[in-house]
Amino acid sequence: MPGFEIINKEEKNAILNLFKEGGVLFAHGWENLRKKFHVREFEKNFSKKMRCKHSLAVTSGTAAIKIGLKALGVKAGDEVITQSFNFIATIEAILDIGAKPVMVNIDENLNMDLDELKKKITKKTKVLLPVHMLGNPCEMDKIIQIANKYKLKILEDNCESIGSKYKSKYLGTLGDVGVFSFDFGKTITTGEGGMIVTNKKKYFKFCNEYHDHGHQLLKKFSRGNDRAKFPGFNYRMTEMQGVIGKIQLKKLDNIIVENKKRYEALKNLIFKKFDLRTQPKFSEESYDVLIIKNIKNVKIKRKILKLLTQNNFGTKNLPGAIRWHCAYYWDHAIGNVLSKKNYKTKTILENSIAIPMLLKKPVNSYKTLGKLLSKI
Ligand SMILES: Cc1ncc(COP(=O)(O)O)c(C=O)c1O
Known part of the structure; x- marks a missing residue:
């Protein structure tokens, strides 16, 4: 958050x-x-x-x-x-x-x-x-x-x-x-x-x-x-x-603790249903977002996004701000030839949704979200 x-x-x-x-x-x-x-x-x-x-x-x-x-x-x-x-x-x-x-x-x-x-x-x-x-x-x-x-x-x-x-x-x-x-x-x-x-x-x-x-x-x-x-x-x-x-x-440690509670609550309910982004070995993340990846079915992607909007979670950067976070779109900075070489990245990001961990949302609301997502 x-x-x-x-x-x-x-x-x-x-x-x-x-x-x-x-x-x-x-x-x-x-x-x-x-x-x-x-x-x-x-x-x-x-x-x-x-x-x-x-x-x-x-x-x-x-x-x-x-x-x-x-x-x-x-x-x-x-x-x-x-x-x-x-x-x-x-x-x-x-x-x-x-x-x-x-x-x-x-x-x-x-x-x-x-x-x-x-x-x-x-x-x-x-x-x-x-x-x-x-x-x-x-x-x-x-x-x-x-x-x-x-x-x-x-x-x-x-x-x-x-x-x-x-x-x-x-x-x-x-x-x-x-x-x-x-x-x-x-x-x-x-x-x-x-x-x-x-x-x-x-x-x-x-x-x-x-x-x-x-x-x-x-x-x-x-x-x-x-x-x-x-x-x-x-x-x-x-x-x-x-x-x-x-x-x-001084608030950083607590932010991460709170992020993690929300992340775990959501993850536990959806990890069997969706592919989630994993972390490299020996690492600990700050649990800023939970990323669902490999969502190749457009209808499912739309349903997830609709649920996130309806329940006021929104998304963070993916997919909403993909143009600012993917070099495929940066013709203005690196030129058209180089930008288009990043097609693989564009495809992976297009099939990903980043769900933000928000303090204004209690842990229980992430459990509710998890239940709704698991029924999609
Ligand atoms: C990965 C990354 N690098 C650099 C920056 C730039 O930081 P600032 O907005 O403080 O200039 C950002 C900000 O969004 C970022 O996400």
Whole structure:
């Protein structure tokens, strides 16, 4: 479920207190006007939660991908391999650097087809960009093996699966750099916002400087007299986002517990009737959605969708927002020839329905839904 569902007094009071304590300040500086540095605290708490060394808050998940790719040395003309079940943001970030997105179809479990991935690696490939879609981990061990073999870096897009784990490690912390989104639809939200995580100091240093106009933040200089080694940009998170992010992060574990209750209640009633998306071995998902796959019969698909609409569950991305999540439709970004090579992905996604786990819906309503679905 998205974090916006559980925004309550805590977030509201924190915003009021922020205005009492200094107001809409930058994430840095103006020590004389403020008592706290909320964005810096959010980053510290994030690193502790994700068990990683460095976290950097930025304006969005899309910005986080772009900054992360630049930190990994991606330059104009390089190739970045990602998957065709995705969100357009990764492609936009790659294109914004002048690099080339290379798309890989998905397999029956809606994860990157690793045989196709190996075939797409060329001398120009710099980074593998797996995307953990809708709460579900990619096959990270195998992706890491491939990256090591071909000496490639990994940027994990974990915008949709915060809190999911692979071999007990939080997703986003297994590759060289990981990125998160806190936009309105995400598991925890700051309205808009993103986070970059890494265990390597050199990547953090680059991201930190680049996201803040190149500021080196050298202690011996005041901010106004600080130095830069390269031109950056402004991708800084605001204190208002930081203050909300700290509270939402504390709610993450409970969101996943609540998601799981609803997911299990539904799954137990329909797993014999429908094909459900499964998770890779040794992984734990955040139970954001339950995906029914391989629905080849159009009438059955219509019946499921009707039931979900009538009972106010709706769907998440599949099939309603398929155009934004499937490279087959991205002629405007990658051209008609490349987009149409993602036909296999389109077919798999067209036969899938993602049912969202919503807090406003009690667990019992998922049991009722399960009973109705099992009678279709
Ligand atoms: C997989 C994925 N990557 C990146 C993003 C971009 O995040 P943001 O909306 O914060 O820019 C999203 C957001 O929907 C996403 O789902």
